Amino acid sequence: MYPDSFDYYRPDSVEEALELLDEHAMDNPAVLSGGHSLVPTIKSGLASPGVIVDIGEIDDITGVEENGDHVHVGACTRYSDVVGDAIVEEHVPGLAEATGEIGDTQVRNRGTVGGNIAHADPASDLPAVVVATDATIHAQGPDGSRELAADDFFLSVYMTSLGPDEILTGIDFPKLDDGVAAYEKKPSPSSGYAMVGVAVRLEFDGDTVSKAGIAANGALDRAVRLEGAEQELEGSEPTPAVVSAAAEAATDGIDTDEMMDDIQADGAYRAQLLESYTGRALEKAVDRR
Structure with missing residues (x-):
């Protein structure tokens, strides 16, 4: 399917992008980063923006930087620049592993970390990592910058706490110094998206x-913290028995009726x-201890 016509802009800064969003607020503007979420929805007719603001080449929100007790990942950082990055592998290994599970080489060469998180597809791989690591999301809008806690960011399918006039600019991931991390998922046989994916970070x-x-x-319409499993582990040595109990507690407090229910x-x-x-x-995380 061919998309409807639209005007295309490529700003050089976040400030210019915000000005464009404000100027074209009546034209149903959309923000483009890597394009692997927005382009398919436009081609399928699920979205029809009159204006596209492409932030994918803004240098100020691209790249990985070690900063004190956290690692900052710019929103427009490509997946391929995260996979294999020495800083990410050392300090946020769960992010490196989950990013490597996304799509294929072509997808990872274009898709971006911020685009993945802002799109908030419940079957994407990165939202669980954001929640498990207690990451902080940075957003910028006409009223300035603000920080959003991971637990408060993902609201529902394709819904976040970002305002319609805000742009996600980066994510701060706390460093994992004395600990281990892992990511495991059951991929959809048709798309590779997660039917269920679990991110673990143990200190x-x-x-x-x-x-x-x-x-x-x-599992649900958004990335969700598995508090029952966390409580089983904290304060205990992760023996096989404790790990088994934590796994059984993964569904504590979650109504089966709330689980995603689809053709898969x-x-x-x-x-x-x-x-x-x-x-x-x-088990994978503990084996890495």
């Missing part, structure tokens, strides 16, 4: 888990997948 005090971050995508899997099956893949991700 240690000696042999004891001092802090656990566990989150899932694909119903809610009951996704609940089983959630427990199973939580166990797989935890």
Whole structure:
């Protein structure tokens, strides 16, 4: 399908992009970063913006930077620039692993971290990592910049706490110094998206888990923290018995009726997948200790 006609702009700065969004507010403007989310929705007729503002070449919001106790990833950083990056692999290994699971080489050469997170597809791989790592999302709008906590960012399918006149500019991921991380997913056989994906981040005090971050995508209409599993691990040594109990607790507090239900899997099956893949991700992480 051919898209409807639109006006295209490529600003050189976030400020210029915000001005364009304001100037064309009545034209249903859309922000383009890598294009792997927006372009398919336009071609399928699910979106029909009158104006596209392409922020993909803005240098100020591109790249990986080590900054104190966190690693900052610019919104327009390509997946391929995250996979294999020495800083990311050392300090945010879960992000490196999950990013490597996205699409194929062509997709990773164009898709961007910020675009993935702002699009908030519940089956995308990165939202679970954002929640599990307690990342901070940076946004900029006409009233200035603000920071958004990961737990408050993802609201529903394709819905976030970003304002319609705001642009996601970057993400701060806390460094993982004494700990391990892992990501496991059950990919859709047709698309490669996660039917269920689980991100794990474990920090240690000696042999004891001092802090656990566990989150899932694909299970609900948004990335969700698995608090039951986290509570089973924190304060305990991650023995096989504890890991098994944590996996069983992955669905605690989650109503099966809230699970995604589609042609690929119903809610009951996704609940089983959630427990199973939580166990797989935890076992992988603990084996890396």
